[in-house]
Amino acid sequence: MSHTALIPSHRKPRRNASKTALRAGVAGGVLSTIAVAGAAGPAHAEPVTQTIEMPTITAGLSTTVAASAEATQQVALDLETQAHEDAAATTAAKAAKKAKAEAVRKDEAKKKAEAAAKAKAKAEAAERASRTAERTTLSAPSGSSASGSSVSTASAPVSSSATGSAASVVAFVQAQVGDAYVPGGTGPNSWDCSGLVQAAFRTVGVDLPRVSQSQSTAGTQVGLGNLQPGDILYWGSAGSAYHVGVYVGGGQFVGAQNSSTGVVQRPLDYDMPTGAVRIL
Known part of the structure; x- marks a missing residue:
């Protein structure tokens, strides 16, 4: 007998392989649970970090931004x-x-x-x-007198009582009696009504307007019952007269009447004027 036979052995008995594997699995599970709990544990525990390198996307970004700004x-x-x-x-x-x-x-x-x-x-x-x-x-013959002679309404020129400038005007228009009437005529041998009046007053240094309308307002208006030789007679309204002549005294006037009669001297009642103006 060996001298060590009675000494108790300190070795643990061998476990079989199945038990060992089982314990290893349990231990692994426990360790996994502890690791997960540690990750979700208190704030003072260090989290597991991992750096992921992202691809660079800034290349050409400034050019694109500039182009977009320019387009905008x-x-x-x-x-x-x-x-x-x-x-x-x-x-x-x-x-x-x-x-x-x-x-x-x-x-x-x-x-x-x-x-x-x-x-x-x-x-x-x-x-x-x-x-x-x-x-x-x-102007046509109106009948016969007791002696059988015909009488005309046309009046022969009569002497005027006008003096000074008025006498010159009267003399001028009477000198044109018998001249032709021509629209727009201003002499020396053909006249229209306002052309004759204008020429007559021009002989005494008075420059009258050319047309009847203006001549009918060129002086002071006078009544037909207060006429003096040299007054301008007008037919129509003052300012829109269509005919003018010159009063020569003795109830008569001289005017360039129309193409049939030419310049004539007639009594006022032959063609009673509308009004008169006095220049002299």
């Missing part, structure tokens, strides 16, 4: 330019519309004025034709 600015400039063009077009359209309306208004006013002038000329022509017919009737 160009769009803004285009919009501003378009706005200015639209405003200018609107302004031009309004101006054109206003100009057209003004042109239409002026054209209508011109047409109205022309129509009024034609109507006035027609009325004056009719009045003159009526006066011409009346004068023709009055």
Whole structure:
């Protein structure tokens, strides 16, 4: 017998392989649980970190941003330019519309004025034709006297009591009796009514307007019952007279009447004037 046979052994008995594997599995599970709990544990525990390197995306970014900004600015400039063009077009359209309306208004006013002038000329022509017919009737022989001689309403020139400048005017118009009547005539051998009156007063240094309308307001208005030799007689309204002549005294006047009679001297009742003006 060995001298160690009675000494108890300190070795633990061997465990079989299955038990060992089981314990290893339990231990592994416990360790895994502890690791998970540690990760979710108190704040003072150090978290597991891992650095992930991201791919670089800033390459060419500044160029893209600049191009985008430039495109945005160009769009803004285009919009501003378009706005200015639209405003200018609107302004031009309004101006054109206003100009057209003004042109239409002026054209209508011109047409109205022309129509009024034609109507006035027609009325004056009719009045003159009526006066011409009346004068023709009055100047024709009106009958015979007791001795059988015919009597004419035409009056021979009479001497005037005018003196000074008025006498010169009277002498001038009487000297033209028998001259022809021509529209627009101003002498020396053919006249219209206002041309004869203007020429007569020009001999005494008075420059009268050319037309009857203006001559009828060139002096002081006087009544037909207060006439003096040298007064201007007018037919029609003052300022719109259609005929003028010169009072020569003795109830008679001289005027360039019409193309049928020419310049004549007649009594006032041959063609009673509307009014008179005194220049001298």
